[in-house]
Amino acid sequence: MSDGPEPADDTTTPSDTPPGTTATAPRPPEGPYVVSPSVYKRLMSGLPGFCMAMLASLALVGLVILITPRHNESAMPHADYGSDLAGLTAVAPYQVLAPQGLPPQWFATSTRLSGHGQGPISWHLGFSTARKEYAALEESNETPDGAGHFIDRMTSQGHPDGTAQIAGATWDREFRPDKKQRSLVRRLPGVTIVLTGTASYEELGVLAAALKPQPKPSSSATPVG
Structure with a gap:
């Protein structure tokens, strides 16, 4: 026969868990992790190696940037239009105009002579300007005005x-x-001149001011005295 009520048991069993909940195991206490001296030495000795690898990678990236070709004037095409100009003055039935004395920063990038003696004869001469824009001389005795015509x-x-x-x-x-x-x-x-491109009106004016009449080639050899 018991002399009094038995003390309550604080231990919770799975059967005591309220319905709909899951019992979880108690988490171990957290605290500082102890690393052995040998492991600590290996960790610290790897840091300089990591830094050296990073520096080597950055140096490699810098080298690649240094040797990568950049856009520059020398990479742009340079055209010699002397032969086209000579051919134009020889066959054109009009007074040929060509640039002379352009600023040194200008250089020809393209030239094209088209047509024949029985029809329109046209000359295209493209330039890179001092401001790295495009300006072209278009010269022809083609019909100038009207839809689809030269201008x-x-x-x-x-x-x-x-x-x-x-x-x-x-x-x-x-x-x-x-x-x-x-x-x-x-x-x-007998001829129409069009100066056109992405260049400003000011730079197109530089090209216009440089246009000079070109003499016809001599039909006979110059005697040597």
Whole structure:
């Protein structure tokens, strides 16, 4: 026979866990981790090696950047247009104009002579300007005006944009905004000159001012005295 109520048992059994819950094992107490001297030495000795590897990687990246080719003027094509100019002056039925005395930063990048004696003869001469823009001389005795004709094609159907006085001559300005294409147009007897490209009107004016009449080649040899 018991003399009184038995003390309550604080131990919880799985059967005592309320329905819908899961019993979890008690977590061990957390505390500082003890690393042996040999492991500590290996960890610390690996740090300088890691730093050296990082420095070597950075040096390799710097070397790759250093030797990677960059865009420069020497990589752009340079064109010699002397033969095309000589051919044009020999066969063109009009007074040929060509640039002389352009600034030294300008250089020709393309030249093309097309046509024949029985039809229009045209010359294209492209330049890289001092400001690294593009300017082209288009010269032809093709029909200048009208849809699909010379001026319409060379200016990409540019819109009238006033006039410019350059070296005593009047040039018509045309502009194609979506292509950022500016053009100077001059109609001469028997030939039309179009200066066009991404260059500013100022730089196109430099090209216009440099245009000079070119003499016809002599049909007979010059006697040597």
